[in-house]
Amino acid sequence: MARNEAKKRIRSFLSKYLRDKDFEDDRDLFSSGLLNSLFAMELVLFVEEDFGIVVENEDLDLTNFCSLDAISCFIERKKGEPSIVETKDDA
Amino acid sequence: MNTEIVGVIGAGVIGGGVAQNLAQTGHQVVVVDLTEEILRCAETKIRHNVRLQRMLKKHEEEMDADAVLGRIRFTTEYALLREVDFVIENVVEKWEVKEQVYTRIDSLCPRDCVFASNTSAISITRIASLTNRAPQVIGIHFMNPVPLKNTAEVIRGQHTSLETIERTRALLERMKKKVILVNDSPGFVSNRVLMLTINEAILVVQDKVAGAEDVDLLFKSCFGHAMGPLETADLIGLDTILLTLEALCESWGEEKFGPAPLLREMVAAGLLGQKSGEGFYPY
Numbered sequence: 001m002a003r004n005e006a007k008k009r010i011r012s013f014l015s016k017y018l019r020d021k022d023f024e025d026d027r028d029l030f031s032s033g034l035l036n037s038l039f040a041m042e043l044v045l046f047v048e049e050d051f052g053i054v055v056e057n058e059d060l061d062l063t064n065f066c067s068l069d070a071i072s073c074f075i076e077r078k079k080g081e082p083s084i085v086e087t088k089d090d091a
Numbered sequence: 092m093n094t095e096i097v098g099v100i101g102a103g104v105i106g107g108g109v110a111q112n113l114a115q116t117g118h119q120v121v122v123v124d125l126t127e128e129i130l131r132c133a134e135t136k137i138r139h140n141v142r143l144q145r146m147l148k149k150h151e152e153e154m155d156a157d158a159v160l161g162r163i164r165f166t167t168e169y170a171l172l173r174e175v176d177f178v179i180e181n182v183v184e185k186w187e188v189k190e191q192v193y194t195r196i197d198s199l200c201p202r203d204c205v206f207a208s209n210t211s212a213i214s215i216t217r218i219a220s221l222t223n224r225a226p227q228v229i230g231i232h233f234m235n236p237v238p239l240k241n242t243a244e245v246i247r248g249q250h251t252s253l254e255t256i257e258r259t260r261a262l263l264e265r266m267k268k269k270v271i272l273v274n275d276s277p278g279f280v281s282n283r284v285l286m287l288t289i290n291e292a293i294l295v296v297q298d299k300v301a302g303a304e305d306v307d308l309l310f311k312s313c314f315g316h317a318m319g320p321l322e323t324a325d326l327i328g329l330d331t332i333l334l335t336l337e338a339l340c341e342s343w344g345e346e347k348f349g350p351a352p353l354l355r356e357m358v359a360a361g362l363l364g365q366k367s368g369e370g371f372y373p374y
Contacts, residue, residue, distance in 0.1 A: 041143040057155060060146040 006051070006072040013046050014068075025068040040065055047071065053078045095119055097262070098172040098200070100192060101181035102133035102165070104328060104366060105209060108237030109179050111137045114162040115153040115238060116266050121164045121171050130165040137163070144238065172199050177262060179231065181209045184334040189213060193221035205255050207231045211331065212278045212286075212338040215248035226252035229259050232279060235326060242269045244281050277342035278335075285323070286336055290351050292320040296371070297353035303371040321371040325364030333358050 007025060015021045018034055029035045043065045044055050053075060064074040095118055099110045102124040110133070113120045124130050138156045145154040153159050164171065172178065178196060182188050189208070196206065206228045208218050219228035230246030243263055247256060260270050273280050292306050301309075307319020324332050332354065339348040357363075357370065364370030 037147055038143065040146050041139050044142065044146070045139070055142075057142075057145060060142055062146055065146075 003072045003076060006075050007068050009050060010046075010068055010071050013050070017042075023068075027068075028066050029068075030062065030066055037062070043071070047075060051075050051079070096121065096175045096177075098123065098175035098178040098196075099181065100124070100172075100178060100196070101183070101209075102129050103181060103183075105233055105235055105237060106179075106181035107133040107136050108140075108235060109181060109209065109233055110163055111140055111159065112238040112266050114159045115141070117153070117162075118265070119162055119164075121166060121175055123166055123169055123172065125167065127167060130167070134160060134163075134165055140236070140238065169195055169199060172196055173201070175200060175204060177205045177207065177258070179207045179209055184211050184213065184331065184338050186213065186338075189218060190221055193218060197222040197224065203227070205229065205258055207259060209233055211282050211335040212342075214277055214342070215246045215275045216250065219248045219250055225250035227255050229255050230275070230279070231259065231263070232281060234281075241267065242271060244279055245270045245272045246275050246279050247272060248275045278339050282335055283339070283343075285320075286332065286339055286348065289320045289324045289332055290336055290348065290354065293324070293351040293354050296321070297351055325370035325372055325374075327364070328366050329354060329363045329370055330358050 014029070014035075017039065020034060023029070023032075023034060027034070030037050030040070040062060044060070047053055047065075048055055055078075059074070059078070063070060065071055097113050097118050097120050099106050099113070099120055099122045102110070102122050106122070106124070110120050110122045114137075122130065122133065124133070137160060141154060141156040141159050178200060180189075180192060180196075182192055189210070193206065200206075202224070204227070206222065206224070208215060208228070208230050209232065210218065210230060211232070215228060215230040219225040222228060225248070228248055229251050230244075230248065232244035232246065234240040234243070245256070245259055245263070256272065263270050276283070278286060295301060295306055296303055303321045307322050310316040310319040318326070333350055336348050336350040336354075340350075361367055362369050365374050368374050
């Protein structure tokens, strides 16, 4: 499943930086204090490099990068894949 | 006075921040450093920072990275400073280096160009003595991260003219910064007090009185500081802290500002704080 595969890759990237590696897919990484908001740019660069996406100015919104669910939905949207795979809220 | 073209010498953490802040507030900027590699690195950092600011919606300045970078010229050629109205120097905190830079730019830059030294601890009057334009030499102590800080400590040297102070104030106001004007003295106000605190906090950790997190927590919880001294040290860069303490030692003596052995050890080990990925905390 594309979205699950994306989530796996993002989780593996984040695990390198997080002490608490056991977080839920919909957990807000920033407001929960797991990540400092200054880390947001690292996430953007990771998504650009690892998924071959160009994050445009209008995409530079923290809500696109605040949780595993949000990031994977954003990637799908940018790649033109419909977000219909799961029923969970897309944050 | 039109000071729209600003030369920025030194493209490290602070110099890059100054260039970004200037470009975001509509100035044309010439950034000079020694190698193309340093310049490329600064360019990338500025791009990332502008994008990050856009994401965090921190303030109202220009948020398009291409537009911001379009106003900055990165170069290894000092000759491009021939046409600037204002220079902000951010080179390493070593007297020999400052000496070379000021001698060089004094003969290059227009007569009415102001030289602002973004030094952490070296006397502005002493820097001014390297030039033939002492009334136009002033200190601006920017805080890190420059684009996000709304205040700068401005240092009046012995010979700094009122006109230079006003030109500096006008430039900083355009950069959306308030000015706190102080008189010249090694370390000025902020670093003379801050460096003592950071150095002592490092000694506390070295003596195992408390761990870094608890030291910082005490300052945050008890005194309402936004960051503790060791987090601040990591943000500034431990190498810069060491150089600043060494510069302060020259003026105030070892007894007061002698760097903590643990600080020397961490710098030697490459644990420089945020910029190297690890200092008192991992990043």
